[in-house]
Amino acid sequence: MNEFFQKTITQIKNLWGKLSLVQKGILFTVVLVSIVGIVLLVNFSASPSMVPLITAPITDQEKLNRISVRLDEEGVQHSITEEGRVYVEDRRTAQRMVTVLMREDLIPQEASPWDVFKMDRWSVTDFERNVNLRQAITQNLEQHIESLQDVDSAQVTLVLPEDTLFQEDQEPVTASVIITPRPGSDIIENRKKIEGIEKLVMFAVEGLSDRNVVISDHNGMVLNDFENMAEFDRLELSKRQLDQKALLENKYKSQIFKELSQIFGAKRVSVLKVDMSLNFRKETVETQEHYPITTVPDNPNTPFSEREYVLSIPRSKEIVNEEFKGTGFNPEGPPGQEGQTPPAYKDLDNLVGEYKNSSEIVNEEVNTRNIYQEKSPWEIDRISVGVAIDGIWEKKYNENGTVKLDEEGRIVREYIPVDDEQLEKAQTLLEHAVGYNRERGDSITVQHLQFDRTSQFEEEDEKFRRQKRVQQILLYSILGVVIIIVAFVVFRLISREIERRRRLREEELARQHQMAREAALRSAEEEEEGMEVGMSVEERARMEMQENAINMAREHPEDVAQLIRTWLAEE
Numbered sequence: 001m002n003e004f005f006q007k008t009i010t011q012i013k014n015l016w017g018k019l020s021l022v023q024k025g026i027l028f029t030v031v032l033v034s035i036v037g038i039v040l041l042v043n044f045s046a047s048p049s050m051v052p053l054i055t056a057p058i059t060d061q062e063k064l065n066r067i068s069v070r071l072d073e074e075g076v077q078h079s080i081t082e083e084g085r086v087y088v089e090d091r092r093t094a095q096r097m098v099t100v101l102m103r104e105d106l107i108p109q110e111a112s113p114w115d116v117f118k119m120d121r122w123s124v125t126d127f128e129r130n131v132n133l134r135q136a137i138t139q140n141l142e143q144h145i146e147s148l149q150d151v152d153s154a155q156v157t158l159v160l161p162e163d164t165l166f167q168e169d170q171e172p173v174t175a176s177v178i179i180t181p182r183p184g185s186d187i188i189e190n191r192k193k194i195e196g197i198e199k200l201v202m203f204a205v206e207g208l209s210d211r212n213v214v215i216s217d218h219n220g221m222v223l224n225d226f227e228n229m230a231e232f233d234r235l236e237l238s239k240r241q242l243d244q245k246a247l248l249e250n251k252y253k254s255q256i257f258k259e260l261s262q263i264f265g266a267k268r269v270s271v272l273k274v275d276m277s278l279n280f281r282k283e284t285v286e287t288q289e290h291y292p293i294t295t296v297p298d299n300p301n302t303p304f305s306e307r308e309y310v311l312s313i314p315r316s317k318e319i320v321n322e323e324f325k326g327t328g329f330n331p332e333g334p335p336g337q338e339g340q341t342p343p344a345y346k347d348l349d350n351l352v353g354e355y356k357n358s359s360e361i362v363n364e365e366v367n368t369r370n371i372y373q374e375k376s377p378w379e380i381d382r383i384s385v386g387v388a389i390d391g392i393w394e395k396k397y398n399e400n401g402t403v404k405l406d407e408e409g410r411i412v413r414e415y416i417p418v419d420d421e422q423l424e425k426a427q428t429l430l431e432h433a434v435g436y437n438r439e440r441g442d443s444i445t446v447q448h449l450q451f452d453r454t455s456q457f458e459e460e461d462e463k464f465r466r467q468k469r470v471q472q473i474l475l476y477s478i479l480g481v482v483i484i485i486v487a488f489v490v491f492r493l494i495s496r497e498i499e500r501r502r503r504l505r506e507e508e509l510a511r512q513h514q515m516a517r518e519a520a521l522r523s524a525e526e527e528e529e530g531m532e533v534g535m536s537v538e539e540r541a542r543m544e545m546q547e548n549a550i551n552m553a554r555e556h557p558e559d560v561a562q563l564i565r566t567w568l569a570e571e
């Protein structure tokens with residue numbers, strides 16, 4: 001390996017020595033440019049490929065945290081730089097989230113929801129700049145509105161009048177938006193979504209007020225005319241109140257049915273109606289409470305209470321005390337003239353009198369607590385519940401334990417009604433369960449009512465008859481199988497007996513034939529008188545084999561018959 005490296009280095013040195021000075025400079029330049037290009041490519045690849053959510057940085061940390069939490073709720077991956085810039089995955093996601101943040105007033109006032117038109121050439125006139133700015137704002141607004149899930153397409157028209165010298169001569173900025181809802185969307189009836197689009201347009205266009213924005217659908221119906229939508233809001237509020245009433249009634253109804261079904265059975269209980277009158281008035285109650293002043297607190301370490309209190313303490317005190325004795329001083333006129341004292345008072349001169357006046361005003365201070373209580377969005381004014389409970393149907397049985405049937409084949413049943421004591425107990429349970437209040441006019445009724453179970457009994461009778469038919473079919477099938485098995489066994493026994501008798505006849509015939517041949521041989525021997533009947537070895541072997549077969553057939557007839565069947569099957 002070292003020799004390879006040395007050889008390679010030697011070749012590079014020889015090649016480098018053969019190059020001229022110009023070639024060496026060109027090679028050095030190419031290598032340097034390649035290294036710089038690789039470094040730039042690595043830096044560019046390492047840089048984030050995300051797009052900014054808002055052009056300007058957000059300095060308000062609280063609002064930045066709220067924006068980050070809202071992005072997490074929407075499941076959007078994002079990153080926040082040290083200077084307060086928020087980056088998201090792609091531009092479409094940024095447009096959608098800017099719309100959501102604008103609808104919820106999370107966009108800072110100093111930030112712009114659209115990029116500033118940055119193209120600036122010395123050859124472009126002010127009029128062209130204004131036109132380009134208007135087009136940029138319009139296109140950006142259309143993209144933001146179309147990014148909403150409820151909007152299929154949008155068209156925005158802006159009117160940006162030129163600035164005038166006097167404010168009273170300045171024409172207002174106006175905007176008109178035409179949206180086409182997606183199929184199945186509720187944006188036309190949803191006021192909050194329309195307000196979100198209106199705020200989006202207002203924040204995107206400088207100097208635009210809500211009264212100069214018109215939002216309509218593709219049919220020309222104005223959607224943001226909130227002043228004339230009071231009747232619609234009233235109907236929408238009524239609809240929500242009715243929905244809340246129905247939801248509460250269904251909740252009580254299902255709970256009542258569930259509890260009574262566990263007691264009487266689901267098929268015996270019927271909750272006819274649960275009617276609730278709700279009060280949706282919003283009220284705030286303010287009360288003032290006066291309580292005594294504690295002078296000596298209680299010691300928790302002792303078993304008795306040392307607490308001492310007074311109802312009030314004096315805050316200020318005013319005492320007035322007047323006393324007077326004698327007639328006092330009666331003024332006279334100047335010397336030499338008669339005074340102005342009336343005759344009635346002159347008659348009282350030189351009389352002794354007494355006057356006393358005593359007044360005491362004490363201002364007491366008491367502890368006061370102001371309590372503000374806001375009632376719930378609704379409260380129950382009245383509850384009406386009607387429940388019907390059915391009795392019990394019992395089946396009648398015969399003495400042998402089978403179900404009793406009438407002439408038409410139906411099951412005989414007996415109805416047992418619910419007694420009054422059970423109805424009273426059920427009504428008492430319902431009253432405690434729903435919070436019965438006689439003063440507000442609540443009504444709880446539980447009655448015994450016999451339900452119509454004609455269709456149910458017909459189904460049960462038909463099912464019972466079907467079971468009986470199935471049982472009969474099974475019984476007849478079993479009997480048929482038993483008969484077939486017995487017939488097969490009898491047939492086999494008869495066949496074997498016939499086969500045995502046939503085999504005995506054949507053996508008897510064979511024995512007779514053998515006796516006839518032996519008699520013929522004996523007679524032939526006697527006729528020849530001493531002539532020796534020559535028999536070959538094969539004939540004698542055949543005769544012996546025949547005798548052995550006959551003997552075996554007599555001793556083991558079953559084995560011989562099986563052997564004969566095997567021979568016949570092989571042939």
